Amino acid sequence: MSSSSPTPAEADLRTRYDELVARSPQGSIFATSWWLDAVACDRWRMHTVEKGEELVAAWPTVVRSGRFGPLHLGARLTPFLGPLLPPGEGARRRSREVEAVELLLEGIGPYAHLEARCNPAFDYWTPLRWHGFTQTTLYTWRLLELSDPEEVFQVFGEKVRGHIRAAEKRGLVVEPASLGEFFELHERRAEGHTARNVTPLETVERIDAAAETRGSRDILVARDEEGRARAGCYLVHDSRFTYYLMSATDGEVRGSAALVVLEAVKLAAKRGTGFDFEGSMLPRVEPFVRSFGGVPTPYSVVRHTPSRGLRAERALKRTVRGLLPRT
Numbered sequence: 575m576s577s578s579s580p581t582p583a584e585a586d587l588r589t590r591y592d593e594l595v596a597r598s599p600q601g602s603i604f605a606t607s608w609w610l611d612a613v614a615c616d617r618w619r620m621h622t623v624e625k626g627e628e629l630v631a632a633w634p635t636v637v638r639s640g641r642f643g644p645l646h647l648g649a650r651l652t653p654f655l656g657p658l659l660p661p662g663e664g665a666r667r668r669s670r671e672v673e674a675v676e677l678l679l680e681g682i683g684p685y686a687h688l689e690a691r692c693n694p695a696f697d698y699w700t701p702l703r704w705h706g707f708t709q710t711t712l713y714t715w716r717l718l719e720l721s722d723p724e725e726v727f728q729v730f731g732e733k734v735r736g737h738i739r740a741a742e743k744r745g746l747v748v749e750p751a752s753l754g755e756f757f758e759l760h761e762r763r764a765e766g767h768t769a770r771n772v773t774p775l776e777t778v779e780r781i782d783a784a785a786e787t788r789g790s791r792d793i794l795v796a797r798d799e800e801g802r803a804r805a806g807c808y809l810v811h812d813s814r815f816t817y818y819l820m821s822a823t824d825g826e827v828r829g830s831a832a833l834v835v836l837e838a839v840k841l842a843a844k845r846g847t848g849f850d851f852e853g854s855m856l857p858r859v860e861p862f863v864r865s866f867g868g869v870p871t872p873y874s875v876v877r878h879t880p881s882r883g884l885r886a887e888r889a890l891k892r893t894v895r896g897l898l899p900r901t
Contacts, residue, residue, distance in 0.1 A: 593629075595607075598661060603817070631659055633657045636648060642887075712875060717866065721843070723843045731866070755795060758803075759824065791811075796833050804826060805821070809841065851868060
């Protein structure tokens, strides 16, 4: 979207787009115009389908220019994008979805590569397969029923419950914190990671400014008896889910990270949303996430590279990497 002041027509389209995000089964905070403004500035596009005055579908992407053509991708700290389809059940649901996907691809136009991590509610990717897309199934973990936080605690694994009790006995308390304090802890955790895994502070600051204005974020840290932050999390939420977007721990106090998760889940319960751990399938992270008793929820990563030149370039790079000595 343009970074300049929108015209009345552009402002109207943004309003109708955000209304679609709110009602679409695939909609989430990550597809809203203000979130994409924060994470992608003027590099994202809506790609909408309209019927008369009604906006019925959209596929937001972040666009980069490549030497073989446009690259349509996702954005940092944006777990789900992909198609936003019209709501509604019934016998014609899939027919409506197929029609919408066909029209969306037509509207996106030619590209060298298109890739999207889709919302779990995008559960039928067949029409994309007809156009040459491939699909990978990944999982996030979700707690869906949070009406009784104390009952949720009993769903947690025995080991993690023990860690939480140990942290409480050591005097750790969880309370709100500033972005600066959380990010300082996050950077300490990230020490030793490659630069590609660290989200720039300016991106997080843009997200935080936009989300705080809308009352859509919480920052929690667990402090020891001396007031030092030992673990923390950055949460964002929409009307459906509270998302465990970022986390950090110094690893010094057992149970501090689990205690933060407990308080985060309690916040979600008070708000009346589910809780989404936002992954992860990393071997060192998955056991921790799984220990809270959530439901593994599949989502699709879809991709298509029609450019022969780009496919050849990537194949060459993979070959070169395979020949290099491992360090």
